[in-house]
Amino acid sequence: MRNKRTATLAALSIGVLLLSACGSAGGTAQQPSEAAEEDLATTINVAISQTPDAYNSYTANANSVYNTYVNNVVHSTFVAFNADGELERNEDFGTFEKTSDDPLTVKYTINEDAVWSDGTPIDFDDVLLQWAAASGKHPSGEKDPDTGAETDLFQAASTNGFGQIELPDGEAGDKEFEFVYAEPYADWESLLSEPMMPAHIAAEQGGMSPEGDGAELIEAIKGTDIEALKPVAEFWNTGWNYEADLPKLPDAALIPSSGPYKLDNAVDGTLTLVKNDKYWGKERGAKTETLVYKTVVDEEAVQALQNGDVDVIDPSSPTVDTKSALEQIGETVTVETGETLTFSHVDLAQRPGDVFEDLKVRQAFAKCMPREDMVEKFVKPIEPEGQVMDLREYQPAQPDYKTVLDGAPAATENAELDIEGAKALLAEAGKTEPVKVSLMYASTSQLRADMVALMKASCDEAGFEIIPQPEEEWAAMLAQPGSWDAVLFGWAGSGLVASAESIYVSDGEQNFGGYKDEKVDSIWKEIVTNTDPEKVVEMKTELEQRLAETQYNVVLYANPGINAWNSKVEGVQPNPTQTGLTWNAYEWTKKK
Template structure:
């Protein structure tokens, strides 16, 4: 699975946009705040000790209405622990937004330690978290947004969360602050001073946030309107720690950030880039890793290669964690069902396959099972680069689209898991979203509903290529994709293609970057974003690994991204979808079904469509009778 790009600040808060090769299990938490959002559910049962039954059979301690966190009322942290695993990879770094630490595995840990101005709800919508702070758009021209941090918000070492944290985070996410001693790229550009996974805040907000270092308020001004302005600023790493470890006063560091002074910022960048990365099992002095979320590192709680334990943060000002300890185990996904059965894990999110679902059902009343749509979609992308059979042949691209048995794939591989599953006919909207029908009505040709082998044969002949070979690549170790390729081969070989299954253990790491494939089978995932697809389909997009280019698509994305008018944004989405279908680029297959299995005595586990996965509200999980 690959994840569409967010800002580092948003990712730090939301655990989103992770660039991964893994397809299972699901991603990390949507919120590091542990607080209820405005508009959360009915609190009629809060604090009463009553256990409710949710509409999916799971246990709840408060009614959960809508996509936001339920209001649990007066929460007191209870002794005990709950165990979860995102996969086998060990923890890496407190700074989870560097190029070498930005993974689901790492975010599953650090996202518990940060609060944010927003989080993603169960339907992927943006939920404002006013327990952390508030934000308001104060001007459209120029686009200007004011942020106010909760007066009580503080780090676990007692230091207040202030504008200083966000000003320094902006500098870290600013690609125009470059390393004068770095190695230039082929175009002669120096690398950014800070190793951040994004440059969006510094790109869209060219000048530093306005505000005093010790203030609870700051304002950002955009160079031009930006559709995703609500999620560009989310959370921040602790500026006071960076300053102290860099031998600087906090005001000195903030002034250097505002001035974009690379020389003055060099010591801070060195610490930011290197000193929050740990050796397995060796957590540093807690003073280096304060928390402003519901959990913090437990002393001696990291067992290398086994697990890391977090404990409730006693200095957290918001709703406290419901359970004292959260154990995050480093366990092979193949072992998760067995570990759930024997009690080593309490909550799992295995890849949704028929076999896995049957295994979970076999555990009977011991577990609850939740299934549903996810904002993750499977697709086939054409490689248009040199050496690909699809590079210069619109006939072969159309022929392949006409022979892929999309309905058959959904019927055989997805519906047995999730009966409501449908073939997906768009890329930027999902079948379960309200605008989907209108989008496909104006962009999609129903001729593609079922394979048309005869027409595909004619197009193959017209291409002049005799028995064109299609190397269909994907990350090895994914049974569902292996079955998908087999179904495609069975159909498309009849049209004159020679489909070859070229899965690889290094598909994302080596094969995809080298362009050594004709078509790629993988998934994109995102939450609450409007313009992130530009990074995939624009000619200059950083995630455009298919060498796709269409000036009309580029222009539509530019218009969408620079508009604050939702009606205009929607018109551009429809235009983009129509153009992508005309180009037969990124053939959608289906929205991923999700599975969450959990101990029947763990309450408040709620599945989500967002890529953040079950951990999105982990601070609300608790054991009940």
Template sequence: MKYTKLSAAAALAAGSALFLSACAPAGPADENGDGNGSGENGGGQEVFTGENGEKYTVEPSDSGKADLGEVEPKDGSVAYSVGEDEFSSYNGVQSNTYSTYNSAVVDRLFSGFFYFGTDGEIIRDETFGTYEKVSDEPLQVKYTIADDAKWSDGTDVTALDFQLQWAADNGNIKNEDDGQLFDSVSSSMGDYVDDMPEGDPAGKEFTVTYNEPYADWEIMVSTALPAHVVAREAGMSTEDLAKAIEEKDAKALKPAAEFWNDGWDFKPGELPEDEDLIPSMGPYKLKQGGWTAGQFITLEVNEDYWGEKPATKELVIRFAAADTHVQALQNKELDVIEPQATVDTLQQLEGLGDQVVVQTGDQLTWEHLDFNRGEGSVFADSAELREAFALCVPRQQIVDNLIKPINEDAEVMNLREVFPFQENYDEVVEAAYPKEMDEPNIDKAKELVEKSGESKPKVRIGYNSPNPRRTEIVSMIKSSCDEAGFEIVDAGNANFFTEVLPAGDFDVALFAWAGSGQKASGRNIYHSTGAQNDMQYSNPDVDAAWDKLAGSLDEKVQLEQVKEIEKLLWEDYQAIPLFAHPGILGQAADLANVRDTATQSGALWNVEQWVRVQ
């Protein structure tokens, strides 16, 4: 599982959990009918074929969702699996439920003001509503929810839903223990927006006023949980809830927070009988009786959804171990899979022949090595050892051996905030990257180890295991860095993220950060006060650069600060980038409109458009 970089909008990402598209449709078929083009399926509907053999009922024209027009949901189901972890909560944005496993389900139940296109572009969803920046000083954004936007229980989606979300994502509204009252994965709204979004709680409009400019303002507000349900279950009127939110009255909000924190958490296989407790404002809703613990959960068409209806009536999310997915695809138990991209997996999928279509491409997820700067780590106070380790890591060999066989265009990634396939990458590399890092320098690394005064320093490389690719990466690093005087130890652990990382019981962490269209999400990782600064890294100059970037609406200023941040991080040898993750998507050949994406949303980003064709 990848760690997700939490932007300020993280807790509103009930539409974003945990790729550039490699499936752009090609032109018409040649005279012999070979190659890419279009044809008709048995039902008389025209079907277009992409360059990998994938099918479309409507050719995509950009990175956003294709306009399928009027859709009549087709009988049957489509099946997908993230992994074997069980669905656990309708509220997927609590600190203990924000995961790719939960998001796979709950993201289908919600709509929002935007979504990410296949290349990470922010695409406004005007079916849900509109927004506009109405002022720069102060930064103000006005949101208008669509008139026909309703929850499946018939209640209007209103400003109160978003006002409650502001309170939930507000670290300044405290409980008795001085912790955040609502157990949200994010506290950013309270940091950047002092006051409740202004607007009639029962109305369709609200305005967010920022304390200061914020680079990622466009993705701060996306979707929200149903405030009317929270009010009802807390024994409050919606008017009383709105008043408590506006006054930031923690005591009055306590019953609402108690329900928000726990009331939507379910035991495996047990959905509440009262459907009004779990209303949908998305294309699908949870199907009563459709959850079999340990096996699958079924979603069905939300007949009350005002937007484009799903192309297929049911979506089945299976709880299946990752190492079973290829076989499950072959057995038609799954229709779409996204296994870890390894040479073996690609060969297995290709071995299934015409039964499946394989899409590959880059992801907005990057692999890296992070130094633990905390007490007890060999790298805590030694600049010499950090540089020596960076100089002996065989980054090009890792890419050549493990990534290029999957994506022949793959290259070593030399930045943290810009990907090789994104605009400005070369410009930032030129300004910030030390070219001597292109190849290992074992001799110089040896000198630095000797200079450090440490004799054969032991380096524990921690990662979440089992993970064959990361095991191979550590093996390559050991072969190279042991020659430089280190003793590399494979410290892979099944509980790395839950136990080892929090305890700081490692020297280097090997994992991935996943993102989408954020500009300032890295601040959460590299700033001294960042909530995801697990490495205890601190550099006042880096802090200042992040603050300037996050506080500017000027793209030129943002770019210059990215250059400064990257330069400083290289000087500190903090977070050594390795590569952008290659993505592999395997799908049933008779399923249309499946589109690979570079973003953390995964293949399900447009699942409501998946449909079988002949």
């Protein structure tokens, strides 16, 4: 699975937020003629590598691209990333404009016709719940056992941006609202690229009345009524989760849609969406009656496409076998390969008492990683220009990569395979016995298993003992200290300046290994509040140098991407960002 980071591939640093461009991501929808409609299929089947596990994808445990693939067409947002990696406005949903620089103030207007698929207006209570959930300003009264800090009621994937916003002012039923920032925020234009959840559902499930346009919930949030908000937060955190392997959907009343499609049914991991008959938009209306998401492991995706079981595939971990098998099918399938904003890496558990608490052990692990071998075996057969990646916020294809790398020499100090150097570092750390490392990865991915096998063969020579730990529910285990020593997975980027803050800062929601560094925290503070694009590279260079000096993790390579679809399907445009292939699935059609 590719976890989601919340940039254009050519122009921006990887992270979660970008400057928006006017217009809608899909352009103006053209209604097909009656004759044309008769020639179109009513269903398009989409293969995804992992089963979606939640309707609310902004919780720390559900922030994955596989939920995003569905939510792209089930939820509406003010902005979204298009196929060029640019942020474009969705005026079907609403409009916004900056009205002040000091303090930074942004005025939003939700489309007057915007409603949830159950007919409930989308308005201020939905906005206020999103702010409450993502602002980190509702203390639970409980302490985090690792950091000692007080936890928040809401378990959001990130508080980036929302944490700087003052309590929004508005009344029940309002379609207009303002966000006033206590301090500047670099990625303000893309802040509302994440979907809002239906506040009337959360309120009712939390014991509040949904009547009066959510007046009771609004009052509780404005008054910071922690006791009243606890059951609402509990539902927001877990109430929209699906059962494991998606045998069925929750009650339809709990999962209304704000997008061109709505959730219809699920059976054994297959999820069916149908047109949302309450969708008001003129530019993003669904062109195909039904979308069906089928969970297909990467190794079986090409065969499923060739057999006609699915129409579109986007394997998360493509291999040279994937590419060659697609090429053999012929003209009945359209294939596109290229770079993505996803990169593979190994995160390290480094809390007190963890295997990688000692910097020298982390550095030794970096030195024994056969990164060049992995690129030769797993990347170049698909993307010949592929190479080892030494930075975390920039990828090799981006124009600022070399500039930043030249300014961060520590990024290459432990980059070369050096078994003897790794042994020496372990000796300096006082390690006289093999250092056991339980390395977690997705059990459904043969590519990840092959990568771990290479790591084990190399690092076991250097004084480690890697114990492969394949897990089906690995994503849910990321935030469970003690359940792994190292973990191999991918971050999917967006191209924003400040989006990755929660991955690296000491109290970050996505800092799964427990990394702590005051200097990194300070640099991120400067990055997040900076609104001068000219200063970004300088600040990110300083950040990269410090992350390398302290060996935050081990970066491997930028993942190559392969998308393929039945040549009868029209409208598919691969998207290199975290938004993924289905960003414009409402436009897709298929000839019979």
